[in-house]
Amino acid sequence: xxxxxxxxxxxxxxxxxxxxxxxxxxxxxxxxxxxxxxxxxxxxxxxxxxxxxxxxxxxxxxxxxxxxxxxxxxxxxxxxxxxxxxxxxxxxxxxxxxxxxxxxxxxxxxxxxxxxxxxxxxxxxxxxxxxxxxxxxxxxxxxxxxxxxxxxxxxxxxxxxxxxxxxxxxxxxxxxxxxxxxxxxxxxxxxxxxxxxxxxxxxxxxxxxxxxxxxxxxxxxxxxxxxxxxxxxxxxxxxxxxxxxxxxxxxxxxxxxxxxxxxxxxxxxxxxxxxxxxxxxxxxxxxxxxxxxxxxxxxxxxxxxxxxxxxxxxxxxxxxxxxxxxxxxxxxxxxxxxxxxx
Amino acid sequence: xxxxxxxxxxxxxxxxxxxxxxxxxxxxxxxxxxxxxxxxxxxxxxxxxxxxxxxxxxxxxxxxxxxxxxxxxxxxxxxxxxxxxxxxxxxxxxxxxxxxxxxxxxxxxxxxxxxxxxxxxxxxxxxxxxxxxxxxxxxxxxxxxxxxxxxxxxxxxxxxxxxxxxxxxxxxxxxxxxxxxxxxxxxxxxxxxxxxxxxxxxxxxxxxxxxxxxxxxxxxxxxxxxxxxxxxxxxxxxxxxxxxxxxxxxxxxxxxxxxxxxxxxxxxxxxxxxxxxxxxxxxxxxxxxxxxxxxxxxxxxxxxxxxxxxxxxxxxxxxxxxxxxxxxxxxxxxxxxxxxxx
DNA sequence: TTGTATGCGTTATCAC
DNA sequence: GTGATAACGCATACAA
Numbered sequence: 219x220x221x222x223x224x225x226x227x228x229x230x231x232x233x234x235x236x237x238x239x240x241x242x243x244x245x246x247x248x249x250x251x252x253x254x255x256x257x258x259x260x261x262x263x264x265x266x267x268x269x270x271x272x273x274x275x276x277x278x279x280x281x282x283x284x285x286x287x288x289x290x291x292x293x294x295x296x297x298x299x300x301x302x303x304x305x306x307x308x309x310x311x312x313x314x315x316x317x318x319x320x321x322x323x324x325x326x327x328x329x330x331x332x333x334x335x336x337x338x339x340x341x342x343x344x345x346x347x348x349x350x351x352x353x354x355x356x357x358x359x360x361x362x363x364x365x366x367x368x369x370x371x372x373x374x375x376x377x378x379x380x381x382x383x384x385x386x387x388x389x390x391x392x393x394x395x396x397x398x399x400x401x402x403x404x405x406x407x408x409x410x411x412x413x414x415x416x417x418x419x420x421x422x423x424x425x426x427x428x429x430x431x432x433x434x435x436x437x438x439x440x441x442x443x444x445x446x447x448x449x450x451x452x453x454x455x456x457x458x459x460x461x462x463x464x465x466x467x468x469x470x471x472x473x474x475x476x477x478x479x480x481x482x483x484x485x486x487x488x489x490x491x492x493x494x495x496x497x498x499x500x501x502x503x504x505x506x507x508x509x510x511x512x513x514x515x516x517x518x519x520x521x522x523x524x525x526x527x528x529x530x531x532x533x534x535x536x537x538x539x540x541x542x543x544x545x546x547x548x549x550x551x552x553x554x555x556x557x558x559x560x
Numbered sequence: 561x562x563x564x565x566x567x568x569x570x571x572x573x574x575x576x577x578x579x580x581x582x583x584x585x586x587x588x589x590x591x592x593x594x595x596x597x598x599x600x601x602x603x604x605x606x607x608x609x610x611x612x613x614x615x616x617x618x619x620x621x622x623x624x625x626x627x628x629x630x631x632x633x634x635x636x637x638x639x640x641x642x643x644x645x646x647x648x649x650x651x652x653x654x655x656x657x658x659x660x661x662x663x664x665x666x667x668x669x670x671x672x673x674x675x676x677x678x679x680x681x682x683x684x685x686x687x688x689x690x691x692x693x694x695x696x697x698x699x700x701x702x703x704x705x706x707x708x709x710x711x712x713x714x715x716x717x718x719x720x721x722x723x724x725x726x727x728x729x730x731x732x733x734x735x736x737x738x739x740x741x742x743x744x745x746x747x748x749x750x751x752x753x754x755x756x757x758x759x760x761x762x763x764x765x766x767x768x769x770x771x772x773x774x775x776x777x778x779x780x781x782x783x784x785x786x787x788x789x790x791x792x793x794x795x796x797x798x799x800x801x802x803x804x805x806x807x808x809x810x811x812x813x814x815x816x817x818x819x820x821x822x823x824x825x826x827x828x829x830x831x832x833x834x835x836x837x838x839x840x841x842x843x844x845x846x847x848x849x850x851x852x853x854x855x856x857x858x859x860x861x862x863x864x865x866x867x868x869x870x871x872x873x874x875x876x877x878x879x880x881x882x883x884x885x886x887x888x889x890x891x892x893x894x895x896x897x898x899x900x901x902x
Numbered sequence: 903t904t905g906t907a908t909g910c911g912t913t914a915t916c917a918c
Numbered sequence: 919g920t921g922a923t924a925a926c927g928c929a930t931a932c933a934a
Contacts, residue, residue, distance in 0.1 A: 266702060270618070271679065272623065276614045276615050276618055291643045291646060294634070297633055313659075316642070335613040336614070337612060501843075505844045
């Protein structure tokens with residue numbers, strides 16, 4: 219079945235020269251006669267030669283490959299980031315190996331090992347919600363592999379990072395709610411082992427504080443980061459003696475969608491009786507009725523930023539590696555679900 | 561910067577044995593003493609040894625890597641297929657290299673070459689809308705690499721294929737419209753160099769034929785496969801002296817969304833005055849008002865099927881390769897946008 | 903059960 | 919400019 223592929227030796231043999239010359243020609247070296255170079259190139263094309271990147275990389279000790287680990291490939295935010303990375307790396311001849319951790323630390327560790335085995339030059343990761351320690355990430359650094367964290371990052375780990383300014387975004391979101399006249403604002407929180415969710419809470423508290431609103435504990439709900447959990451939380455919240463007049467689903471738009479559906483089913487008028495605010499600017503937030511106010515994270519741009527950061531770092535690899543963090547400012551997208559005043 | 565990694569020689573040296581024994585132990589061969597095997601494994605862990613997959617693959621002449629080429633990574637359908645493939649291949653220790661063609665044949669060719677260079681064992685591809693010939697795909701086969709096409713396939717190319725039964729799905733969709741009493745059904749077509757769109761047209765015609773409805777040329781619109789193009793087409797269609805009473809956006813839900821927005825803006829009542837039917841069951845189709853009737857393609861399952869097909873084929877690689885096509889039956893999801901009768 | 907020798911395809915370092 | 923040769927790290931046929 220498997221046909222034997224053309225190698226540089228095949229080309230050399232045919233032209234009665236040595237593999238070294240062929241290699242040089244193929245790598246566009248100057249130390250080869252222009253005529254023979256052309257001849258070699260022509261013959262290579264005729265024989266349908268393709269360089270064996272495995273061998274080349276083995277020899278050169280680098281792979282021109284970047285490994286990416288995300289919780290889920292088919293989640294809008296992540297697939298957008300990947301698309302952004304692909305855009306920026308492809309033109310430089312890099313390949314991408316994609317892994318999904320499925321939010322499990324166990325699988326995340328396996329992914330890391332696979333990528334180390336593959337000799338990738340760089341690992342780009344957004345850690346799984348399940349990850350509590352990070353020996354495996356230290357291991358990456360021990361192997362001399364560049365590590366870049368994005369979005370869900372572990373702060374203590376000194377690596378390159380590309381993040382969203384979650385605190386600021388959250389602060390602006392809640393401020394917006396308050397300015398719209400909402401006073402009892404509930405917060406749907408995500409797993410607090412992820413910094414991004416902690417930061418969003420901080421922003422929430424800061425906004426309440428700025429406007430001298432009290433923090434009401436029963437309005438702060440743990441781990442409501444799927445549509446179902448968002449719905450469930452809303453059922454409870456809206457059944458309180460004093461229900462909230464706004465819900466900030468700081469975890470995701472899916473959660474916000476759950477809120478919207480339950481609220482509508484329970485007869486609450488959105489936005490007048492209840493304001494709803496999501497996170498991520500998923501495509502559907504524009505389409506619900508009412509449309510959902512949310513926060514755009516510039517995900518594709520984030521991917522490009524990750525790639526650029528890597529390349530910049532590579533250029534200066536002679537100098538010491540300085541931990542560098544790029545923070546992207548998300549944007550509040552105001553839609554109907556929080557627009558009380560007309 | 562780059563630290564030297566532990567190799568099997570380092571382990572061998574430390575234990576005063578040879579690299580071959582280490583290799584055997586690491587590959588769990590039986591031809592190695594159980595005690596030394598344990599010792600080797602322990603030492604490998606201590607030295608933080610990671611196998612160099614590049615070298616291993618070079619030696620073995622296979623890469624345990626599957627290359628995937630899709631038009632766009634961050635398009636729901638494709639990212640779902642990729643997730644499905646990832647699911648099924650990961651447990652078998654395969655890696656995925658992802659490329660996006662951006663709907664350009666030129667980039668598609670580059671992707672193919674990259675993957676061949678990478679010595680991938682298999683290339684999974686859904687061809688770009690722009691692709692008119694397929695020398696580059698023949699080239700894949702010439703290199704003894706397994707080729708699997710999915711969704712957007714080139715029929716003449718004898719490879720493994722996983723497709724949707726587009727014709728049947730389209731037939732059922734249009735039949736449904738007719739049964740709902742729609743009589744002037746417009747069709748938004750996709751690029752006809754892609755078979756999937758041809759098939760959907762065939763299904764459309766077959767349904768009209770079955771119910772003895774005339775084919776009205778002015779209701780068949782070319783290349784309306786984005787939201788914008790769908791909107792544009794709708795503006796024209798609804799301005800006709802005799803506008804359609806239903807529009808089948810056979811290209812995508814995005815196109816259907818464009819239809820819905822324009823129709824609503826022009827004051828057409830959906831579904832009573834105008835039925836709308838999309839394709840792909842994007843998440844948002846459930847959320848628009850009215851919700852959009854569409855066709856589910858079981859994308860994640862499709863990915864798994866691709867992977868399974870590959871593994872089955874590998875098991876029988878001794879026998880001759882027989883072109884095999886798996887057709888997945890899509891499912892019509894009936895929602896409000898076409899539900900006239902209550 | 904273990905060691906020896908060789909090759910996978912490429913590139914880098916010599917010497918000519 | 920070109921050729922010979924070694925080396926990247928691993929796996930395996932063969933010998934012991």
